[in-house]
Amino acid sequence: MATVEIVDIKKSFGAIEVLHGVNIDIKDEEFVVLVGPSGCGKSTLLRMIAGLEDISGGEIRIGGKVVNEVQPMHRDIAMVFQSYALYPHMTVFENMAFSLKLRKLPEDEIRAQVNRAAEVLNLNEYLERSPKQLSGGQRQRVAMGRALVRDPRVFLFDEPLSNLDAKLRVQMRTEIKALQQNLKTTTVYVTHDQIEAMTMADRIVVMHDGIIEQTGSPLELYDFPVNLFVADFIGSPSMNFIKGTLSRTEESASVICDDASVLPLKSSVGGSDGQKVVYGIRPEHLNYGQGDYSLDATVDVVEPTGSEIEVFGKLAGHDFCAVYRERHALKRGDSIKLNINPENVHLFDADSGVRL
Amino acid sequence: MTPRAKRSILYWLLMSPLMIAILFPFGVMFVTAFRPREELWVYPPTWSFSEFRWLNFVEMWDKVNFGQALINSLYVSITSTLLALLIGIPAAYALSRFRFKGKGLYRQFLLVTQMMSPIVLVLGLFRLMVYFGLVNSPNSLVFTYAAFNLAFTIWMLQSYFSTIPRELEEAAKIDGASSFISLTKIFLPLAVPAMAVTAIFTFINSWNEFVLALTMLRSQESYTLTVMVFAQVAGRYQVEWHHVMAATLLATVPVAILFSWLQRYMVRGMAIGAVK
Numbered sequence: 124m125a126t127v128e129i130v131d132i133k134k135s136f137g138a139i140e141v142l143h144g145v146n147i148d149i150k151d152e153e154f155v156v157l158v159g160p161s162g163c164g165k166s167t168l169l170r171m172i173a174g175l176e177d178i179s180g181g182e183i184r185i186g187g188k189v190v191n192e193v194q195p196m197h198r199d200i201a202m203v204f205q206s207y208a209l210y211p212h213m214t215v216f217e218n219m220a221f222s223l224k225l226r227k228l229p230e231d232e233i234r235a236q237v238n239r240a241a242e243v244l245n246l247n248e249y250l251e252r253s254p255k256q257l258s259g260g261q262r263q264r265v266a267m268g269r270a271l272v273r274d275p276r277v278f279l280f281d282e283p284l285s286n287l288d289a290k291l292r293v294q295m296r297t298e299i300k301a302l303q304q305n306l307k308t309t310t311v312y313v314t315h316d317q318i319e320a321m322t323m324a325d326r327i328v329v330m331h332d333g334i335i336e337q338t339g340s341p342l343e344l345y346d347f348p349v350n351l352f353v354a355d356f357i358g359s360p361s362m363n364f365i366k367g368t369l370s371r372t373e374e375s376a377s378v379i380c381d382d383a384s385v386l387p388l389k390s391s392v393g394g395s396d397g398q399k400v401v402y403g404i405r406p407e408h409l410n411y412g413q414g415d416y417s418l419d420a421t422v423d424v425v426e427p428t429g430s431e432i433e434v435f436g437k438l439a440g441h442d443f444c445a446v447y448r449e450r451h452a453l454k455r456g457d458s459i460k461l462n463i464n465p466e467n468v469h470l471f472d473a474d475s476g477v478r479l
Numbered sequence: 480m481t482p483r484a485k486r487s488i489l490y491w492l493l494m495s496p497l498m499i500a501i502l503f504p505f506g507v508m509f510v511t512a513f514r515p516r517e518e519l520w521v522y523p524p525t526w527s528f529s530e531f532r533w534l535n536f537v538e539m540w541d542k543v544n545f546g547q548a549l550i551n552s553l554y555v556s557i558t559s560t561l562l563a564l565l566i567g568i569p570a571a572y573a574l575s576r577f578r579f580k581g582k583g584l585y586r587q588f589l590l591v592t593q594m595m596s597p598i599v600l601v602l603g604l605f606r607l608m609v610y611f612g613l614v615n616s617p618n619s620l621v622f623t624y625a626a627f628n629l630a631f632t633i634w635m636l637q638s639y640f641s642t643i644p645r646e647l648e649e650a651a652k653i654d655g656a657s658s659f660i661s662l663t664k665i666f667l668p669l670a671v672p673a674m675a676v677t678a679i680f681t682f683i684n685s686w687n688e689f690v691l692a693l694t695m696l697r698s699q700e701s702y703t704l705t706v707m708v709f710a711q712v713a714g715r716y717q718v719e720w721h722h723v724m725a726a727t728l729l730a731t732v733p734v735a736i737l738f739s740w741l742q743r744y745m746v747r748g749m750a751i752g753a754v755k
Contacts, residue, residue, distance in 0.1 A: 175649050195652040202653045208646035212668050221664075222654035269654070 125186035125276035125309055126151050127172060133180030134167055134333075141167055143333045144181065152307045154300070158320040159330035159356070165313045166281055168330075172311060173202050173279050186276060201270035202279040205286065207262045209254040209269075215241075216250040219268045240271040243302070260291045267299070271306075278303070280312040284319065296322055317357050321345070329353050351476035354403050354469055360433060363409070363443045365402040366473060369394045378402045378470070384439035387416035389465040393479040394472070400479065403469035406433070409445035414462025422457040511724035512536075519720050532721075536729070539722040545729065547700060548707035552730075555617050555692075555703055556685040559624035563681045564674060566625070567632035572666075574633065575640035586637075589630040597627060601694050608695055615697040623695075624685040632677050639673030679741050683734055704730040 127149040134142040142164045149155050157165040170176040172183055174195035183190055190198055210218050216237055223233040241247045244264045254262055263283060270278055280299070284292045300323045303310050314320055320327050321341045329336040329344065329352070337344060337353045348354035354362050365386065367378040376388040378400060386402050394400060420438040427433075427450075434445045434453055438461065445461065453459065470479045506526070511519065512535060514528045539545060574582065597604075604623055605614070613619035643666065651661035667674075689705040696702055702710065708730060711723045 173649075173653060175652070195649075196655045196657060198653075200653060202650070204646045204650060206644060206646055208644060208650040210647060210650075210665055221651070221656075225655040225660065269650075273654075 124151050124307065126184075127277055127309060127311065128184040128187075129168070129172070129181070130184070131181035132168065132171065132178065132183065134164070134171060134176065135179045140179075141333050142179075145330075145333075145335055147328055147335070147338065149309060149311065151309055154303050154310045154312065154323060154325045155328060156312045156314060156320040156324035156326075157328050157330055158314055158317055159336075161315055162332075163330040164333040165315075165330050169202075169279055169281055169311060169313045172277070173200060174198050198277075199273075199275050200277045200279055201273050201275040202281065203266045203270050203283045205282040207254075207266040207283075207286075209262060209265055211254055214251050214253055215246060215257070215265050215268075218254065218265055219272050222269070222273050236272050237268075240268045243271065244268050259287055260295065263287060263295060267302075271302075274308075276309065278308050278310040278312075280310065282314055283312075284314070285316070292319075299323065318359060321357070327357075329356060331356075347478070348469065349478050351401060351403075351471045354471065354478075358405060360406050360444045360446065362403045362405050362469065363438070363441070365404075365439050365441045365443075367400060367402055367439075369396060369398045369400045369470075369479075371396045380439040380441075382440040384418060386418070386439065386468075387463055387465045388468055388470065392468075392470050394470065398479075399473035401471040401473050401476075403471060404463060404467060406444045406446040408467035409438075409443065409461045409463065411445070411447055411449070411451055411459065412462065413460050414464075416465065417460045417462045420459050420461050422453050422455060422459060424455065425453050508724045508727055511720055512728045514721055516719070516721055535721050535725045539719075539725045542719075542722060543707060543711055543726060544699060544702075545707070545726060548702050548704050549729075551617050551701060552686060552704040553733075555620045555624065556682050559621045559628070559685045560678050560681040562621060562625035563628045563632045564678060567629055567636055567677070568667075568670075568674070570629075570633045571636035571640050572662075574637045576645070586634075589633055592630045597623075597688075598690055601690060604691065605694055614695060615701050617696075617701055617703070619695040620685075620688075620692055620703070623691055624681075624688060628681040628684055632681060635677045635680070636670070636673055640670060643669050675741055679737055682737065686734055 127147075129145055129147040129149075132142055132145045133140065145164075145168060147155070157168060159165050167176060171178055172185075174190065174193060178191050185198060185200070210221065213221065219237045219240060220233050223236060228236075237250070238247070241250055244267060246261070246264055246268055249257060249261060249265075254265065257265065263286075266283065283299070284295050287295060296319055299312075312319075312323060324341055326338065327341055327344055328338045331352050336356075337349045339347075344353060344357045348357060348362075351364070355364070365378070365380060367380040367386065369388075370377050370379050371388075371390075371392075371394070374390055376390050376392050376394075378386040378388060380386065380402075388402075418438060420436050420443065422434055422436040424435040425432060426435070431446050431448050432450060432453070434447065434451075436443060436445075436459075471477065472479055510526055510528060513531050513533075514535075515530055515532050518528055573579075574586065608614050608619040608623075611619075613622075647665055647669070648661045651665045652658070656664065687705065688703075689709070692703045692706045693709065696706055699707075699710070704726070708723060708726050711726065712718050
């Protein structure tokens with residue numbers, strides 16, 4: 124158990140800087156997810172915490188102690204790799220016991236600890252097998268087991284679920300979260316999948332091009348994205364964006380689109396009259412039917428998922444996606460009315476992408 | 480006859496000229512080695528012999544000092560192989576794992592050294608060995624064989640090493656292993672197939688090498704097998720072919736055993752080297 128402080132961390136490969144001064148304060152027992160598109164620097168940051176990459180600038184502290192120059196073997200962390208990195212020439216037992224053997228623990232204690240970890244992960248039957256005799260899910264468990272036996276101060280996960288099939292991924296997601304809640308070990312988890320981030324994290328760090336776009340709890344990020352990138356990245360299907368011009372008077376505000384449609388806004392919104400803006404609304408907030416602020420839309424594609432239907436079409440000259448739990452009988456070419464509650468609208472500056 | 484059997488026969492027929500060409504010298508070697516001396520020059524030549532004469536080997540062994548040559552060959556081949564691996568493994572590891580200036584140049588240099596035939600260098604090497612006082616010592620061959628095989632060794636090992644995921648060593652480091660432990664407990668055990676293949680090649684190259692051995696070795700006691708066999712033929716008034724062939728047969732045995740024992744590693748290792 125330990126805190127992890129990341130202070131103004133920079134990383135360069137040759138002349139190219141991939142991390143431009145990143146700050147994250149990870150509390151003891153916290154589950155933090157680093158999320159972002161590939162190439163955003165999240166894995167590099169994780170590898171720097173692990174000690175596998177040199178630090179070009181800034182400081183990393185684990186448990187209050189600066190570890191910039193500390194070798195991975197002395198950091199007391201455990202890491203689960205995307206490829207699992209199981210030792211192919213060792214059995215499952217030997218894989219899990221490797222770190223304990225290096226610590227020169229007595230034989231019976233090693234056996235007891237490995238068995239306990241195997242118990243937690245349902246690996247008892249497989250202890251004498253070699254990694255290549257295991258399925259993807261089982262290998263993933265062994266990789267976790269190897270991290271678990273050590274009882275480290277910090278767990279690091281590098282996209283551990285991306286090699287699993289969809290169903291197993293959902294299952295392991297829940298298991299990892301439950302495990303972390305039991306063990307209360309500080310965890311840093313890297314993924315490019317925002318659903319994984321949303322479902323597992325106490326706190327999400329959204330990264331993009333080597334900087335942090337926003338840090339916050341999953342629902343904070345969902346409800347109050349600070350910029351267009353976060354608004355677009357978090358949520359599936361992602362938020363609808365409509366470009367327009369802000370029009371405001373003393374007591375009211377609205378966005379005028381290129382095709383002259385008027386989109387409702389609450390009057391308290393920021394921004395000045397005539398400003399170019401992007402109007403954001405989540406798919407589940409495009410209410411079906413007539414309301415206070417109704418807009419005309421046409422339907423192109425309807426995709427039923429069972430629990431809900433996803434409707435794709437044109438609204439104010441832009442593509443939109445709407446999600447309904449009710450099974451509206453819609454088909455291609457239908458003209459429908461959509462109404463918007465101004466409270467649910469996210470407004471961003473068109474140039475900087477910053478929330479208004 | 481099934482179409483499958485027909486096809487097999489056709490393939491064997493197509494392959495047979497090649498097989499005959501390859502097997503013919505071995506056939507001659509085998510037959511001659513077991514013949515009594517009187518049957519060596521029968522005309523027309525036959526494949527048969529009146530007596531399976533093991534005594535040829537016994538006579539040959541004493542007469543040509545085969546035991547000493549065998550020991551010399553084994554010593555030279557084994558030590559040069561070990562030396563090549565000892566130097567080749569760290570070099571290949573560095574090439575596959577570390578980034579450093581001049582890496583591409585170094586790899587190219589290794590390749591260039593392979594373009595030169597040892598014969599071109601034989602005079603220079605002889606002068607070098609004179610300088611070191613190693614002429615007529617098997618050690619002169621140990622060093623030259625190791626050096627000549629080093630490029631191949633490094634190249635081969637490096638392409639295999641690159642297929643071993645870096646993450647395994649990283650995982651070991653995080654598990655608490657020092658660089659040395661992660662190398663000896665994780666990396667090297669996984670590299671055994673590559674090391675085996677490389678070792679076989681180096682061993683066989685050294686075992687069969689002739690020109691350098693002929694140049695460096697002056698006296699009978701230091702002859703390796705290839706030079707020893709040559710000495711039974713060259714510059715003699717009367718060549719005892721049945722002894723020459725017995726010696727040749729015995730000299731090929733260790734290589735054949737090694738090949739059949741390690742060939743599964745070799746196929747695997749070569750395939751990996753080929754893909755990279």
